Amino acid sequence: MNAPTPTPDPQTAMPEEPAPACVLSFNASDASGAGGSAGDVATIAAMGAHALPVITSIVVRDSAEIFDQHPIDVDAIAEQARTILEDVTIAGWKVGFLGTAEAVSAVAEILSDYPDVPLVSYLPSLGWIEDDALQPYLDAFRELILPATEVLVGNHKTLTDFLLPEWDSERPPSARELAVAAGEHGTRYVLVTGVMLPGKTSEQWIDNVLASAQGAITGEKFERFEASFVGAGDTLSAALAALLAAGSELSAAVGEALAFLDQSLDAGFRPGMGNVIPDRFFWALPPGEEGDPLEGEEGAMPGDDGAGIGEAKGSPRRVH
Numbered sequence: 001m002n003a004p005t006p007t008p009d010p011q012t013a014m015p016e017e018p019a020p021a022c023v024l025s026f027n028a029s030d031a032s033g034a035g036g037s038a039g040d041v042a043t044i045a046a047m048g049a050h051a052l053p054v055i056t057s058i059v060v061r062d063s064a065e066i067f068d069q070h071p072i073d074v075d076a077i078a079e080q081a082r083t084i085l086e087d088v089t090i091a092g093w094k095v096g097f098l099g100t101a102e103a104v105s106a107v108a109e110i111l112s113d114y115p116d117v118p119l120v121s122y123l124p125s126l127g128w129i130e131d132d133a134l135q136p137y138l139d140a141f142r143e144l145i146l147p148a149t150e151v152l153v154g155n156h157k158t159l160t161d162f163l164l165p166e167w168d169s170e171r172p173p174s175a176r177e178l179a180v181a182a183g184e185h186g187t188r189y190v191l192v193t194g195v196m197l198p199g200k201t202s203e204q205w206i207d208n209v210l211a212s213a214q215g216a217i218t219g220e221k222f223e224r225f226e227a228s229f230v231g232a233g234d235t236l237s238a239a240l241a242a243l244l245a246a247g248s249e250l251s252a253a254v255g256e257a258l259a260f261l262d263q264s265l266d267a268g269f270r271p272g273m274g275n276v277i278p279d280r281f282f283w284a285l286p287p288g289e290e291g292d293p294l295e296g297e298e299g300a301m302p303g304d305d306g307a308g309i310g311e312a313k314g315s316p317r318r319v320h
Contacts, residue, residue, distance in 0.1 A: 021049040021245040022088050024081065025238065026107050027096030028057040028069065034231035034277045035124075040094055040238040046280040047242035047260070052088060054080045056107070057099030063230060064274025066128045071099035074106040081110050092245025093119040094238050095149075097126075100133070101140040108144035118244045121145055121187075122237035123154040123162060138162060147186030150244070151210075151254075153237040155194045172196075175211035175219075183213040191254060193236065197221065210254045218251045220258040229265055230275040236261045 023044050030036030037053040044051035056077055060068040093111065098104050111119060123141070126134055142162070146152065154162070156172065163181035164173055173181075175192040182190050195207040209219035239260045243253035260280075267282035279285070 019050065021091040021242065021247075022052055023049050023092040023094055023238075023241050023245045024052040024054060024084070024090045025094040025096065025241075026054050026056050026077075026081070026098060027094070027234070028059045028099060029055050030059050030061060030231075032061055032063045032230070032274075032277070033271070034063060034275070035234035036096065039231045039234040039278075039280075040096065042280040043235050043238035043260075044094075044242045046283075047239050047246070049092075049242040049245055051238075052084050052090065054084075056103050057097060059097070062274055063270070063272040063277065069099060069129075071103060074100075074102050077103055078106050078110065081107075085110075085114075090114070090117055090245075091247075092241045093117055094241040095119060095121040095145060096234055096237070097124055098137075098141075101136040104137065104140035104144055108140075108148065111145075111148045115148070118150045118241075119148050120151045120153060120237050120241040120244065121149040122233050123152065123158055124233055125155065125158050142185055146182060149182075149187045151189045151191055151240060151250070152182050152187045153191045153193070153233065153240065155233065156192050156196075157194070159190065159192055174216075175209035176213070176215045179211040180213045188212060189217070189250070191236070191240065193233070208258055210251065218254055220255065220262070222262060228275040229268060229278065231278050232261060232265060235264055235278045235280065 025037060025040040025044070027040050028036045030038050033039065033042075036059060037055055041051040041053055054077060056072055058070040058072070059066060060070070093114075095107065098107055126137070129137070152159070156178075159178050160167060160173055163178050167173055175190060175195065178192055179187075179190045189210060189212050191208070191210050193206075193208045195209060197205040197207050204224050205221055206224060207219055207221050210217045236257055239257040240253055243256055244250065248256065261278070263282050264278035264280050265276075267279040267285070268276040269279055270276050
């Protein structure tokens with residue numbers, strides 16, 4: 001009589017699959033799903049990593065504009081982050097909109113405990129915030145977040161206003177000049193989006209450039225899209241954070257993140273009456289019909305600020 005086959009121990013029968021790279025994102029809640037923590041979660045997941053979203057503020061907005069925000073208590077922000085950090089080993093950070101100068105300080109204190117984890121910081125257009133709250137926020141971001149930042153991501157105009165507020169030349173600053181200004185605060189690289197280029201024919205082209213204080217490193221040029229987008233900047237920065245967390249080399253990660261953004265915008269959809277939202281899962285959907293559903297609309301460019309509305313027109317064709 002054969003002996004019964006022993007039941008395998010579930011703890012030893014199969015080796016456990018390694019977890020994907022985990023990226024902790026500090027960002028605001030955005031009920032439109034265009035940007036903020038919702039955009040970060042979708043983007044990081046689409047890149048094959050796992051998002052750990054820490055909410056810093058509740059932004060009241062629809063798909064067209066921002067109306068208000070309700071900042072989260074700084075102790076609650078810190079408690080969210082500290083609790084998950086005691087349990088999960090992270091491989092990357094993403095910092096988006098933090099709400100208040102006090103929240104910036106709380107987040108910076110947490111970041112300082114993990115100096116070897118790469119940080120991608122995104123600075124959106126914050127023109128909707130009252131001046132008496134905006135300036136302290138920007139000052140705190142400059143003094144506390146930039147020293148910990150590996151790559152600062154932002155639209156050319158937004159970064160110019162932030163890093164070089166006294167710039168008075170008729171010539172716009174180059175990506176290298178913005179990187180020099182960021183480097184004075186400890187940031188190693190800037191990824192500047194929406195740099196205007198002269199059109200080769202009748203179309204307007206834009207450039208997206210990764211630069212250090214030594215000069216431009218890599219980038220991608222695009223023709224303008226025929227649509228108004230929201231959430232592009234959060235998408236680009238979250239994609240880059242996920243790729244760096246997974247171990248990609250910086251130049252390659254920037255190229256892949258820009259390509260991902262471009263295709264997300266090309267497949268974008270309009271869920272309401274406002275702007276088009278990037279489709280971060282374009283690669284998981286069946287091919288669309290012939291023709292461009294966004295044709296004939298005014299809009300923005302790849303890498304436009306997540307909180308802003310662009311004014312560009314041009315071919316929706318991707319350029320790589």
